[in-house]
Amino acid sequence: MAFTDASLVALRVFREVAERGTLTAAASALGYTQSAVSRQIAALERAAGAPLLERRHDGVRLTPAGRIVLRRAADVVDQIDATARELAGLPEESGHVRLGWFATAGAVIVPRALALLRETHPAITVTSREGSSPALVRALRAGTIDLAVLASVPPYRSLDTETPPLRVQVLTERSLCVAVPENHPLARGDYIDVADLHGQRWIAGAAQELQMGAWPGLAERPVIAHTSRDWLAKLQLVAAGCGITTVPRMLAPTVPPGVRVLPVRGGPSENRRVVLTRLPQPMPEPVARVAEAIREATLATDAR
Structure with a gap:
């Protein structure tokens, strides 16, 4: 055969x-x-x-x-x-770009990028989907998406072991924060001391999530009060006083009423990257325009 x-x-x-x-x-x-x-x-x-x-x-x-x-x-x-x-007589999709993104990027960066793209390049059609970073890397390799906005944690290793290596551009790197109910004792100041995170009740996500859960490196087994795959559900649980959770700083403008997002001081720095990833090949013009809009949207988010 x-x-x-x-x-x-x-x-x-x-x-x-x-x-x-x-x-x-x-x-x-x-x-x-x-x-x-x-x-x-x-x-x-x-x-x-x-x-x-x-x-x-x-x-x-x-x-x-x-x-x-x-x-x-x-x-x-x-x-x-x-x-x-x-x-079938349907129009060509030369201006069609397939985008993948992890959950919190879909809350801030992706909507802003698509709004910008409608103003600057309205002929480009973007279809997008959410997924975990490992799943989106596989989708890139399989050729079912053109670009992916992914989360990356230290020590920032390669996203997979396949060849050729993926092209990775760092969009932003910011410190991890903690979301607490506004009437919580931890919400009284402008930051949280890492020592005060011990003994707290945490709202965590799925095992593959990189940015929302218990504070990394706690010198104890964290008490997980609730788990949810949905970041908005986690923040609503925080607002209801059911626990606290880690969040990337870029989510601060989107949190519901009753929640404060605060930086953490003391102990090792916990940074997170957002990266734009693609296969190592020349980008068609529509894909390049979408990548440019994502970069601009990220810069606008960082400026807030």
């Missing part, structure tokens, strides 16, 4: 698996059974004459052959989709 016999369905399934990171997640996204996904991957591996995925306990990882196939599969699928649109 030659690779030229590989089906378009198998290529779509393979790209979905590469993006989702597990066969189960890809099956759910596609509406297939896991066994159907496994059969498509097996057929593609037979056509390639080599394993494309390394199965591990935490999901799958692309092999060197898999990285080659993914790069080509993304091109093939995109070309087929463009052909279908042209045959």
Whole structure:
């Protein structure tokens, strides 16, 4: 079986698996059974004459052959989709940019960037989606998004181990803060001493979240009173007096009434970066314009 016999369905399934990171997640996204996904991957591996995925306990990882196939599969699928649109008489999407972002960037940076883009380049269409940083990195590799606004924590290692390395531009680096109810004892001053964070009740998020949860490096096991994946829900819980949570400084203008966002002093500095990430290849003009709008929106946010 030659690779030229590989089906378009198998290529779509393979790209979905590469993006989702597990066969189960890809099956759910596609509406297939896991066994159907496994059969498509097996057929593609037979056509390639080599394993494309390394199965591990935490999901799958692309092999060197898999990285080659993914790069080509993304091109093939995109070309087929463009052909279908042209045959259907639909307009070309040369001005279409696909953007990914982590949750708190979607609260501040992304809306401002899109508003700016409507003023400066109204012909560009942007579709976007939220995701964790690992999921968005996989989406970049799979070619299903063009740009990603991601969170990064010290020691700021590479976002993944694939080659070639992704292009990463630091948009901003700011200290982590703590959100407290406005009637909380910690809200009385203009900052919080790190020693006063001991023994507090925390509102935390999912394990993969990098910016909202308990204060890093506490010399105790934090008491987690509530967990939520949604940052707004966390802040509403803070407003209700249910606990406190860490927040990036850029969220300060968006917090609900009844919440104060304060810096923390004492102990090691806890900084967080927001980075703009893409594949290491020339950017089409629409993608470059979106990247420029994101940078300008970040600068405007930092100036507040």
